[in-house]
Amino acid sequence: MKLVIVGNGMVGQRFLEQLVSRKNGASPEVTVFCDERRAAYDRVQLTSFFSGKSAADLSLVPAGFFDQHGIALRLGDKAIAIDRTRKFVRSARGHELPYDKLVLATGSYPFVPSLPGAEWPDCFVYRAIEDLEAIRTAAGRARVGAVIGGGLLGLEAAKALHDLGLETHVVEFAPRLMAVQLDDSGGRLLRRAFARVIGSGGQPDFRSASAAGSW
Numbered sequence: 505m506k507l508v509i510v511g512n513g514m515v516g517q518r519f520l521e522q523l524v525s526r527k528n529g530a531s532p533e534v535t536v537f538c539d540e541r542r543a544a545y546d547r548v549q550l551t552s553f554f555s556g557k558s559a560a561d562l563s564l565v566p567a568g569f570f571d572q573h574g575i576a577l578r579l580g581d582k583a584i585a586i587d588r589t590r591k592f593v594r595s596a597r598g599h600e601l602p603y604d605k606l607v608l609a610t611g612s613y614p615f616v617p618s619l620p621g622a623e624w625p626d627c628f629v630y631r632a633i634e635d636l637e638a639i640r641t642a643a644g645r646a647r648v649g650a651v652i653g654g655g656l657l658g659l660e661a662a663k664a665l666h667d668l669g670l671e672t673h674v675v676e677f678a679p680r681l682m683a684v685q686l687d688d689s690g691g692r693l694l695r696r697a698f699a700r701v702i703g704s705g706g707q708p709d710f711r712s713a714s715a716a717g718s719w
């Protein structure tokens with residue numbers, strides 16, 4: 505049986521571990537497409553990349569895993585089309601692969617609001633090791649960093665910018681930080697606590713939607 509998996513993130517890798525741990529039945533012929541150029545890593549711990557963890561430290565793949573289990577891993581190759589009638593997956597690099605079973609483990613992408621300028625250089629999303637490498641490079645020639653979004657990831661990103669030595673601003677649409685998780689008083693507490701954390705290298709600046717609108 506030919507099994508094709510699209511995505512080698514945390515879920516795709518966990519699926520492979522479960523698959524190879526099964527003792528019964530014939531082993532399928534497995535191919536994995538991943539549009540990132542490195543195999544699965546711990547995205548939850550991504551921010552620790554800025555505090556000294558390397559890509560290797562974050563890896564979720566034991567050395568030799570793919571070779572040992574005869575799994576073909578196509579890194580840096582995005583699946584761009586699925587033909588469900590002929591049962592083929594086509595990739596950006598022009599591979600056409602037949603499958604009997606297809607697993608989509610593609611995760612999600614950051615939502616980027618359609619703001620003019622969002623596509624300009626030095627605007628980044630915060631999702632992959634490559635994003636953090638690009639942020640670190642840009643921080644080397646920057647003085648001020650702004651994070652759009654005061655949720656969990658936004659605050660992680662803000663702390664990272666602060667640690668990179670930038671004067672850090674957070675722009676939040678809602679009237680408080682982590683608006684989904686916290687009520688007003690919780691939001692106030694968090695804002696004070698966070699200001700203490702990143703306050704030493706530049707005054708943190710939390711702007712609500714109305715303030716941001718006046719820029």
Ligand SMILES: Cc1cc2nc3c(=O)[nH]c(=O)nc-3n(C[C@H](O)[C@H](O)[C@H](O)COP(=O)(O)OP(=O)(O)OC[C@H]3O[C@@H](n4cnc5c(N)ncnc54)[C@H](O)[C@@H]3O)c2cc1C
Nearest residue numbers: 511513514515516537538539547548550582583610611631
């Ligand atoms: C900075 C950060 C901190 C986080 N912290 C937490 C946390 O504390 N707790 C928590 O529960 N969650 C957290 N998350 C979310 C968590 O990382 C995700 O829920 C988890 O990574 C989802 O795993 P996944 O395998 O489904 O997707 P992903 O890890 O996104 O992996 C999907 C992979 O598929 C690849 N892919 C997508 N489309 C294609 C295609 N067409 N062809 C080939 N490859 C493709 C992607 O590039 C990616 O490599 C955090 C996320 C980030 C970015």
